[in-house]
Structures are given as structure tokens and as C-alpha cells.
Amino acid sequence: xxxxxxxxxxxxxxxxxxxxxxxxxxxxxxxxxxxxxxxxxxxxxxxxxxxxxxxxxxxxxxxxxxxxxxxxxxxxxxxxxxxxxxxxxxxxxxxxxxxxxxxxxxxxxxxxxxxxxxxxxxxxxxxxxxxxxxxxxxxxxxxxxxxxxxxxxxxxxxxxxxxxxxxxxxxxxxxxxxxxxxxxxxxxxxxxxxxxxxxxxxxxxxxxxxxxxxxxxxxxxxxxxxxxxxxxxxxxxxxxxxxxxxxxxxxxxxxxxxxxxxxxxxxxxxxxxxxxxxxxxxxxxxxxxxxxxxxxxxxxxxxxxxxxxxxxxxxxxxxxxxxxxxxxxxxxxxxx
Ligand code: GA4
Numbered sequence: 027x028x029x030x031x032x033x034x035x036x037x038x039x040x041x042x043x044x045x046x047x048x049x050x051x052x053x054x055x056x057x058x059x060x061x062x063x064x065x066x067x068x069x070x071x072x073x074x075x076x077x078x079x080x081x082x083x084x085x086x087x088x089x090x091x092x093x094x095x096x097x098x099x100x101x102x103x104x105x106x107x108x109x110x111x112x113x114x115x116x117x118x119x120x121x122x123x124x125x126x127x128x129x130x131x132x133x134x135x136x137x138x139x140x141x142x143x144x145x146x147x148x149x150x151x152x153x154x155x156x157x158x159x160x161x162x163x164x165x166x167x168x169x170x171x172x173x174x175x176x177x178x179x180x181x182x183x184x185x186x187x188x189x190x191x192x193x194x195x196x197x198x199x200x201x202x203x204x205x206x207x208x209x210x211x212x213x214x215x216x217x218x219x220x221x222x223x224x225x226x227x228x229x230x231x232x233x234x235x236x237x238x239x240x241x242x243x244x245x246x247x248x249x250x251x252x253x254x255x256x257x258x259x260x261x262x263x264x265x266x267x268x269x270x271x272x273x274x275x276x277x278x279x280x281x282x283x284x285x286x287x288x289x290x291x292x293x294x295x296x297x298x299x300x301x302x303x304x305x306x307x308x309x310x311x312x313x314x315x316x317x318x319x320x321x322x323x324x325x326x327x328x329x330x331x332x333x334x335x336x337x338x339x340x341x342x343x344x345x346x347x348x349x350x351x352x353x354x355x356x357x358x359x360x361x362x
Contacts, residue, residue: 033122035132035217038227048123052254053266054262057271059083059177065185071265072182075140076273076286077252080178083269085170090243090266094301096160101211101301103135104210108134110171124230129347131230132294140168140205140305168207171305172198175239178271179307186281188320189283194277197238202310204335212249212300229300233347236338237274237308243269247300253289264300275352276338279330282317287352311336330355 055071057064060082071078100108101357105121112119121134176195183191190196197203208257212229229249243266244250250262250270278287292300309315316332333355342351 035215035227037130038132052260056081056268057178059174065181068178068181069185072273072277072281072285074286075252076278077290079265080174080269080271081267083174085167085174085269087267087271089163089167092159092190093163094245096157096163097136097209097211097301097303099157100136100160101213102210107334111136125347126343127221127346129231130270131292132215132227133210133229133292135211136209137205138164138209140172140203140207154203164207167303168305171241172205172307174269175241175305175307178221178241179239179287182285186284186321190320193318194238194280197309197313200310201212202312204308204311206306206308206337208304208306210249210292210300210302210304212294212302214297215294216297219271226293228292231347232289232291234287234289234351235272235274235306236276236342237306238276239274239307240271240272241305241307242272242302243268243304244300244302247298249292249300250302251291251293253291259291274306274308276315276335278352279315279355280318281321282326283329284321309335311339327357329357331357 036263052075055067055075055078057068057071057078057080061079068078109123112121113123114120114135117137117139119134119136122130122132124133126132146319176198179194179198180191182193183193192199198205210230215227232253242250244264246264246266248261248264250264251259252262254260272290273285273287275287277285292302294300311334314332315335315338316330323324330352331338338351338355341354345351
């Protein structure tokens with residue numbers, strides 16, 4: 027555990043930001059969930075990028091708006107009220123500190139357990155006092171998001187011609203699924219204008235997501251960037267009507283590296299606040315994570331040593347956010 031002192035604004039600047047040439051940017055794949063032929067497009071998107079956008083997803087806008095309104099209300103509470111819901115241990119309210127290893131970002135957040143029976147009111151007593159509806163809305167939203175994530179994982183399994191279309195989705199559907207819900211609020215930073223030439227302010231540093239699948243929805247403020255194969259960071263255009271999906275480390279392993287767990291980050295560069303809500307679909311803690319045998323071609327070797335989700339998490343929570351965690355589990359690499 028690293029001792030945390032109050033960070034200065036300079037610490038939030040990204041200094042090694044390669045400029046993105048918008049002319050060379052590839053199109054982010056768009057998957058229309060109302061169409062039946064999306065499974066091949068999804069597989070291609072996961073292989074080429076590990077990232078795609080989902081439209082016609084059927085999640086009611088009214089529910090999304092209600093959740094965003096509740097979250098906005100929470101983040102506008104006085105600091106002392108928000109602090110009474112933190113620091114995350116592992117769930118609760120966090121401010122600028124990310125994880126336990128000294129990572130910082132220009133962000134406030136709420137990290138919540140997704141188990142329907144988990145009582146946010148007990149965890150975060152101030153919700154009861156300030157927002158009767160919060161738990162109900164979060165539960166409703168997560169029920170639908172989990173269903174959508176399972177649907178997408180089933181399309182992936184079909185596109186990969188796996189025998190069982192539930193091969194991936196069953197881990198999220200499992201009662202013991204270790205999934206997480208995160209609401210990130212990136213407040214505007216008025217000082218940023220003075221520093222504009224210095225670089226970008228980092229909201230959430232570069233990292234891959236450890237779980238199987240992440241489902242992100244944001245308001246219309248930009249900030250999310252993905253790392254392209256050529257080493258450039260590409261800005262993801264914000265779209266509050268759609269969801270963005272990214273492949274997590276566990277899915278990369280289960281597909282023996284065919285699907286890519288994409289590096290991403292959030293930079294704060296405007297006077298507008300950004301709000302994102304992310305569902306991280308994870309397996310049960312005792313789930314073995316290894317390439318699916320049916321996905322290995324003849325003579326293809328597994329790139330990874332087998333591990334459980336619990337072992338992976340334990341390792342992940344003890345290294346820095348930007349650390350390439352999968353290297354530790356690779357068969358043929360020198361471990362860092
Ligand atoms: C990244 C994805 C999710 O936001 C998260 C993060 C978690 C945390 O904020 O506590 C981690 C990070 C995330 C990966 C490495 C570890 C754990 C912070 C950190 C430094 C909730 C998750 O599951 O992994």
C-alpha cells in the first residue's frame with residue numbers, strides 16, 4: 027500500500043501524448059443489435075480493435091437519464107457528504123485516488139457491487155438520506171445491462187462458432203459473477219486553460235480492463251481515448267445514445283489473444299464535465315481463466331498459464347493501473 031499525499035495539478039498532466047492525426051483514424055465499428063447478422067461484425071471488431079459501439083440496444087433512455095440525474099445529484103453534494111461514502115474499500119466514493127497503488131486522476135467516482143441483493147444504502151448510508159431511488163434505479167439499470175452484455179457475449183460465441191453459445195455469457199449470468207459498476211465524474215478544471223500548452227490533464231490513466239467485457243455509456247462530453255495498434259491515441263467521439271463495449275483481459279485470454287483487450291484512458295480537456303457509467307462484467311472468483319480448447323487450432327499452444335479470476339484480481343490490485351498485467355500470466359514472456 028502506497029502512502030497518499032494530496033496531489034498537485036501538475037501531476038495530472040499527460041506528458042507523453044502522441045498527437046492523433048484525425049485523417050488516419052480508423053472508423054470505430056458500429057454494431058446494430060437489432061440486426062441478426064451482427065455476430066461476424068462483432069468478432070471482427072474484437073479481433074481488430076477490442077472495441078466497438080452498440081446502437082439500437084433497447085435500453086430505455088428514460089432509465090439512463092434517471093440514473094444520470096441521480097449520479098449528477100450525488101456528485102454535486104458538498105465534499106464532506108461525498109467523503110462520508112468513501113474511500114472505496116473496495117466499494118464506495120473515491121476522489122482523485124484510483125486503486126491502492128498511488129494512481130491518481132482528475133476524477134470523482136462511485137464504485138458499486140452489482141449483486142442485486144447488495145444494499146447500497148448500508149454501504150453508502152448517505153444514499154438513503156439523499157436519494158430514495160438510487161438503489162432501485164441502479165438495480166434496474168444493471169439488470170438490463172447484464173442482459174445486453176450476455177446477448178453480446180452470445181453473439182461473440184456464435185461468431186466464433188463455439189459449441190455452446192453460453193460459453194462466455196454463463197460467467198456473467200452466474201449468481202456468483204464478480205461484476206462491478208462504476209460511475210465516473212470528471213469535473214471541469216478551470217486551471218486547465220492556463221496550462222493548455224503543457225498537455226492534457228489525465229482523468230483516468232491508461233489501462234486495460236481486467237474483466238470479460240465492459241459496457242460504457244457517457245454523456246456528450248469527450249475524453250475517452252483508445253490506443254491504436256500504431257501507438258497513437260484516438261479520441262472516441264462521445265455519443266450519449268449509444269454504448270461502447272470493450273474486451274477485457276479475461277476475454278483476451280479465453281480467446282488465446284484473438285480478441286484484444288484494448289488500452290484506453292480519459293483525458294480532461296474542456297470546461298465541461300464528463301460523466302460515464304460502466305458495467306464491468308466479470309466471472310465468479312473461482313472461475314478458471316484459460317483459452318477455450320475449442321478455439322485452439324491444431325498445434326496452437328496456449329499463450330497463457332491457467333489462473334483463476336481471484337488470482338488475477340489479487341495480482342491486478344497490487345500493481346499500478348498502467349501495468350500490463352497479462353504479461354505475468356503469459357507462458358512465453360519474461361515476467362516483469
Ligand atoms: C480498471 C477497471 C475498473 O475501473 C476497476 C479498476 C480498479 C479500481 O479502480 O479499483 C483498478 C483497475 C480497474 C485495474 C488495476 C487496479 C484495480 C485500479 C487499479 C490500479 C474497478 C477494475 O476492476 O480494474
